[in-house]
Amino acid sequence: MTRWKNLFKRKKEKITTNTKPATTTRTFKEWDSFDADKELLNLENEDMHDPEEAPSMVSGTKEVINVDCVNYKKDREEYDLDRELEDRGKDLKQRTAYRFNTSHTLKEDGNKALKKGNLKEA
DSSP: OHHHHHHHHHHHHHHHTSOOOOOHHHHHHHHHHOOHHHHHHHHHHTTOBOTTTOOEEEEEOSSOEEEEEOSBOOOHHHHHHHHHHHHHHHHHHHHHHHHHHHHHHHHHHHHHHHHHTOTTTO
C-alpha cells in the first residue's frame, strides 16, 4: 500500500512543480494572430511535390486532351480559390435543391387542379 502512496506523491509533485502557466493576455494574442487557413494549407501540402516536379495525368478524346497536374503543393491564392469554389458549390447545390422541390410541389399542385378540372389554377 505504501508503494502506491509513494507513486501518487511523486505524480502529485510532478504536477505541482511545472513551470508557470502562460498569461491569458499572451495566449489570446497568440490565438488572434493564428492563421488557420495557413495551417490547413500546410497540412494539405504535406507529402506533395513542387509544381515543377509533380506528376501529370493525361486524359481525353479525339477532340480534347486534358493534362492535369496531381499531388502538387498549392500556394495561398490557389487554396483560397479552392475554398471559394467549394463554398459556391454548396450554395449552388442548396439553391438547385430548393428550386427542384418548389417546382415539384407546383407541378403536383397543377396536376391535382387539372384532375379536378380547374384549368385556370393548373
